[in-house]
Amino acid sequence: MSQARIIDGKALSDRIQDEVTAEVAKLKAEHGLTPGLAVVLVGEDPASQVYVRSKGERSKAAGMHSVTHRLPADVAQAELIALVEKLNADPAIHGILVQLPLPKGLDEKAVITTISPDKDVDGLHVVNAGRLSQGLPALVPCTPVGSMVMLRDVLGDNLAGKRAVVVGRSILVGRPIAQLLLQADCTVTIAHSRTVDLPAVCREADILVAAVGRPRMIQADWIKPGATVIDVGINRVPFDDPIKAAEGKTKLVGDVAYKPALQVAGAITPVPGGVGLMTVACLLQNTVTAAKRIAGLE
Ligand SMILES: Nc1nc(=O)c2c([nH]1)NC[C@@H]1CN(c3ccc(C(=O)N[C@@H](CCC(=O)O)C(=O)O)cc3)C=[N+]21
Incomplete structure (x- = not known):
């Protein structure tokens, strides 16, 4: 049997990145809309830090607004929830990603449920999971x-x-x-x-x-x-x-x-x-989708 074809994540993710970059430029020029992504990283897990950095760099390269919130591993549940609520209310933010898994002692389900379904670019909220399962428009995990x-x-x-x-x-x-x-x-x-x-x-x-x-x-x-x-x-x-x-x-x-x-x-x-490369590219794509839906452009 001949050798398998290797599916090129770099080429495919670069194509998505280019499409997102063009779409962001268009949204800025025609609607004054800059899609914004907030990533929340709790604790110091070195592997997570790499992904979070790549998400930040890629979103900026696409012309998006991008912020990363770093919280200590022993942050109180209420403080994390309060940050998510603040991001829900922030008009410059259209996508919220809380990096999982959370450190022990934090209630993942409660945090995910707090994320506004409209900004849930990870597609983790029950509203998005339910919409996906019924074939309705949803934010789908990257x-x-x-x-x-x-x-x-x-x-x-x-x-x-x-x-x-x-x-x-x-x-x-x-x-x-x-x-x-x-x-x-x-x-x-x-x-x-x-x-x-x-x-x-x-x-x-x-x-x-x-x-x-x-x-x-x-x-x-x-x-x-x-x-x-x-x-x-x-x-x-x-x-x-x-x-x-x-x-x-x-x-x-x-x-x-x-x-x-x-x-x-x-x-x-x-x-x-x-x-992995596709995940980051699709996160940017989801953030653009979320921004357009929130702005009533879709
Ligand atoms: N709420 C949440 N959503 C996530 O999507 C999520 C998460 N939590 N927690 C952690 C995992 C992991 N993850 C990766 C994303 C990109 C690469 C990636 O870009 N990998 C590159 C290079 C990685 C490297 O060289 O270290 C590659 O595979 O070629 C990997 C892993 C998203 N995750």
């Missing part, structure tokens, strides 16, 4: 949207009837991806930690989405030959090279054992350079 763009880059609009297996059921990724695949008329299975004979379930998949958060868990022999594999995992692991590992150096790997998978899959997303 990673699922980006994953669908990558999938369509391979399969075009020929998704109807395909067997899709999503491994993972989180509200940020697994569930909304399953909804989008269902909307595209795939036959969707959501697998998870209690699924019996997960390898056999995965082998049924024409489209396999790995969103478990376990480094290299999905093995090559779980993949149907020729399948399209979307690897959502972003896991930091020690280098394989013991000398580098001893220096404490780490690298990013996905939820799929990538190198062996290349020999079996028809197409696959790399990590890094795959879904």
Whole structure:
């Protein structure tokens, strides 16, 4: 079997970034509207800091207004809620993203419920999740949207009837991806930690989405030959090279054992350079969508 096609997250995300940049310029010129994104980071998790920085840089590069609020890990729940309420009321802000997971002691559900559904660019609020599940216009989580763009880059609009297996059921990724695949008329299975004979379930998949958060868990022999594999995992692991590992150096790997998978899959997303880049690009896109809806332009 020939080597899988590698789906280029850099090229696809650059295209979205360019579209967003053009749209922002147009909104500014024609409506005096500058889409604004607020990112809230609680605590000092170094991996989160990288993502938060990239979101800030990319939104500024697109001409958007961008602010990052950093709060200490021991911030009081009431103070975090008060910040979200302030951002809800701020007319310069159209998108609010609270980086998850929150440190222990903070109530994630309560924080997410506080975010105005109109500004919920992560698509986490029950209103947006419910709207998505009924096929109504919604703010849809960024990673699922980006994953669908990558999938369509391979399969075009020929998704109807395909067997899709999503491994993972989180509200940020697994569930909304399953909804989008269902909307595209795939036959969707959501697998998870209690699924019996997960390898056999995965082998049924024409489209396999790995969103478990376990480094290299999905093995090559779980993949149907020729399948399209979307690897959502972003896991930091020690280098394989013991000398580098001893220096404490780490690298990013996905939820799929990538190198062996290349020999079996028809197409696959790399990590890094795959879904992660799409997530950031789609966040900017969602912020533009939110700004337009709030301004009554859609
Ligand atoms: N409320 C919330 N929404 C999120 O969307 C969210 C979150 N919380 N918590 C953390 C995860 C993780 N995440 C990533 C986004 C971009 C990259 C990304 O840009 N990755 C690049 C490079 C990363 C690097 O080199 O370190 C890549 O994969 O090529 C990764 C991970 C969003 N998340």
